[in-house]
Amino acid sequence: MRDFAYARAGSAASAVAALDGPRTSVIAGGTELLNWFRLGIAAADRVVDIGGLDDLRGITSDGDELRIGALATLNEIGEHPLVTRTAGALASACLQAASAQIRNRATIGGNVLQRTRCPYFRAEEPLPWPCSKRAPGSGCASLAGRHERQAIFGWTADCVAVQPSDPAVALAALDAQAEVLGPGGPRTIPMREFHLTQQEAADLGDPARETRLGPAELITGYRIPARADEGQAYVKVRERASYEYAIVSAAAAVRSTGNRSTGNRSTGNRIAAGRVALGSVAQRPWRLDAAEAGLPGTPLTREALIPVIERALAAAAPLPQNGFKVIMARNAAVRALLLAGGAQ
Amino acid sequence: MTLDFARRVEVALRVNDRDRTTVVSPRTTLLDWLREEAGLTGAKKGCNEGACGTCTVLVDGRRMNGCLTLVVQCAGREITTVEGLAGPGGELHPVQRAFAEHDAFQCGYCTPGQLMSAVACIAEGHAGDDASVREWMSGNICRCSAYPQITAAVLAAARAPGADDGDER
Numbered sequence A: 001m002r003d004f005a006y007a008r009a010g011s012a013a014s015a016v017a018a019l020d021g022p023r024t025s026v027i028a029g030g031t032e033l034l035n036w037f038r039l040g041i042a043a044a045d046r047v048v049d050i051g052g053l054d055d056l057r058g059i060t061s062d063g064d065e066l067r068i069g070a071l072a073t074l075n076e077i078g079e080h081p082l083v084t085r086t087a088g089a090l091a092s093a094c095l096q097a098a099s100a101q102i103r104n105r106a107t108i109g110g111n112v113l114q115r116t117r118c119p120y121f122r123a124e125e126p127l128p129w130p131c132s133k134r135a136p137g138s139g140c141a142s143l144a145g146r147h148e149r150q151a152i153f154g155w156t157a158d159c160v161a162v163q164p165s166d167p168a169v170a171l172a173a174l175d176a177q178a179e180v181l182g183p184g185g186p187r188t189i190p191m192r193e194f195h196l197t198q199q200e201a202a203d204l205g206d207p208a209r210e211t212r213l214g215p216a217e218l219i220t221g222y223r224i225p226a227r228a229d230e231g232q233a234y235v236k237v238r239e240r241a242s243y244e245y246a247i248v249s250a251a252a253a254v255r256s257t258g259n260r261s262t263g264n265r266s267t268g269n270r271i272a273a274g275r276v277a278l279g280s281v282a283q284r285p286w287r288l289d290a291a292e293a294g295l296p297g298t299p300l301t302r303e304a305l306i307p308v309i310e311r312a313l314a315a316a317a318p319l320p321q322n323g324f325k326v327i328m329a330r331n332a333a334v335r336a337l338l339l340a341g342g343a344q
Numbered sequence B: 001m002t003l004d005f006a007r008r009v010e011v012a013l014r015v016n017d018r019d020r021t022t023v024v025s026p027r028t029t030l031l032d033w034l035r036e037e038a039g040l041t042g043a044k045k046g047c048n049e050g051a052c053g054t055c056t057v058l059v060d061g062r063r064m065n066g067c068l069t070l071v072v073q074c075a076g077r078e079i080t081t082v083e084g085l086a087g088p089g090g091e092l093h094p095v096q097r098a099f100a101e102h103d104a105f106q107c108g109y110c111t112p113g114q115l116m117s118a119v120a121c122i123a124e125g126h127a128g129d130d131a132s133v134r135e136w137m138s139g140n141i142c143r144c145s146a147y148p149q150i151t152a153a154v155l156a157a158a159r160a161p162g163a164d165d166g167d168e169r
Helices: A012-019 A033-039 A074-078 A081-086 A088-095 A100-105 A166-173 A198-203 A289-294 A302-312 A324-340 B030-036 B094-101 B111-124 B130-136 B147-159
Strands: A005-008 A024-027 A046-049 A059-061 A065-069 A177-182 A185-190 A218-225 A231-237 A248-256 A271-279 B009-015 B018-024 B056-059 B062-065 B078-080
Touching: A012 A024, A012 A046, A012 A177, A012 A218, A059 A081, A065 A081, A074 A081, A074 A088, A074 A100, A081 A088, A088 A166, A088 A231, A088 A248, A100 B062, A100 B111, A166 A231, A166 A248, A166 A271, A231 A324, A248 A324, A271 A289, A271 A324, A289 A302, A302 A324, B030 B056, B056 B111, B062 B111, B094 B111, B094 B147, B111 B130, B111 B147, B130 B147
Parallel strands: A005 A046, A024 A046, B009 B078
Antiparallel strands: A059 A065, A065 A218, A177 A185, A177 A218, A231 A248, A248 A271, B009 B018, B056 B062, B056 B078
16 A cells, blocks of 8 residues: 555545645544555545544434435444434344444445456456456456456446445435535535446436536535334345445335234235335446336235336346346345335 | 645554554555554465455454445544453453354464454344345355354354453444
8 A cells, every 4th residue: 555645634624625735644443445455446645534523423314314424334323213213224234234342433425436346346456357447448357358347337438336335225216415524615416326337427417427416515514314113124135144235236215005013014005106226236226216116006915016126127138147136136126125114 | 614635644543552654655445454564374375355354453343345335435443353352361252262163264364354254243133044144245255165163153152151242342
């Protein structure tokens, strides 16, 4: 790791002012940044530490909305009663991410900015193969090589990587807003639009771009609508039972017509409204809008849900080695909806 | 409002109940500093990227990977390493005793991290049953695969009286 100059920010505004300077990175938990530095994915002359900013901490609720500070750690969020009660999919996603040690350091502000786990990307410099994220325009070694874990939506010939964050999938499904501070002041970004697919970035004329966050902008927190009348779930499909990235995942929130408080889980229950997002299928969480429109009135059964989800997955463009992810994503989405609806 | 960026930073922290002040380059990780400056080689460098857990130490009572933590992020913090577990007379911590009694290691390289993680796991209340221990200890890899014995040791230590009033806070 190359050395850098270090300063502790006295306020979020002072961190943003520093980020506006040359080759400056922000550090909070540091679980991603230090590995970027080691591999040569990022290099910085200056690092500004926001870890001491108490106003970026905290998990609060005003009844209608849950607010989570950017410095809340994944373990804090995953075990906080306000989150488990009103944003259960997010709590579950946080606790299924990484390891207990990493979750004590990793913050929810930094988590959504983690980069792809593509092994061609996460190699030590100098790279022996092309990677457009590491050397813009060089091409994609994964597309020409192994790509069974890569995207089924939104990829380009330049890059087929997926965004691996678990919490980001839940935030997208729950209609969360990121609160952002930049040189021009504060603004919000809907989490379902925060990340960009390779195709969306190319359409914006900046193929290397991965999020809508500006270069000198800082995530300060999230706002999540609290909906006490719905059930939620996060389903993560992976090769190991713990401490592993998802092959695919699904976050779902369901308001059902059944009365869950009486324990009535009969097959007569139907979905009144539902939202579902897939993870690790694209460079952003993938909300299944077409399926959501068809969910109201659908019985909470696997047989009834499969065709609704399959219609929304008809637009998938799997790569030669990852057609299985379409089926796995379908099953994860169905299982998440059933769990969220209390039918399983 | 303009920040002063420094290439040498003085840090005061407490390590195993002893106050220390050090001057570091900002890139110095807690793991490297413990091993090379503080003389505490219990925490091991396995993967140096947060994957193996053998560098696990407690920071203000919470378990963390020493390789993913900078010393400059530890100003004012209290660090506990495996060297800080035993009592003043050298008597083993209940978790250490349980590991010995259950033969919870082969080569021992992962053991310092397993012990620190186990102490925290028990203090967090995540050592109630086999499945919970396996889930909450998954950040510590044992390449000898002593997992059944490690799980048994953590469960036994969690049930032993006084297991959760050690150094963790």
